[in-house]
Amino acid sequence: MFLIALILSFMLCVGLGVSGKVGITNTQTVRTTYGNNSAPWLIPGVIEAENFDEGTPSDPAYHTITPGNQAPPDQYYRTSEVSIGVDHILGLADVGWIDSGEWLEYTINVAKTDIYDIGVRIATPLDGKYLHIEFNGADKTGRINAPNTGCWGSDLHGGHCFQDVTVPGVSLTAGTQRMRVVFDTGLYTVDSFNFMTHTDNTANQSLGINLRREKPTR
């Protein structure tokens, strides 16, 4: 009995010790992007949610409340404390199992000062969930409401219920900066962020082309 209590208390201590810590993906000393040859993600362009930066102990690139990757082991994408789902059939990776208050950061390079529209590919079977996006610490989007799409995104059997929410008219300044996606409520799955200048998006819409990419890509 004492042994069980000891084990339980140890587990509790470990859990409390990890819970709420700001994530450190590895022991590297220089923060970089993940993929893209360590270069900032170019805007306009697409940033996959799962490709948040590789942080350092003093400059973390994510904040996770629930430690460990909660996705099944066969859905491995990268080493981090962020829960990333992988749909091998669709060739899709996404960030899921999201808790309120968590955030992810990406280093971006805005090609020119302009007004941008952002397509956020997101899924949730719940109502009333939302997030916002900060650029160099400033909230530039306000509340982005997630639609109830009827499921958590992909179901590993080819099912797919992501929808693209367009955030119009986001003013961004040229240059390299930090983008922080703040999960105000959690309880949704995020696949990607698609940036287009408002001018280009408007022109495309007149041709019947919208920010939605027809096929989910990794």
Ligand SMILES: [Ca+2]
């Ligand atoms: Ca993705």
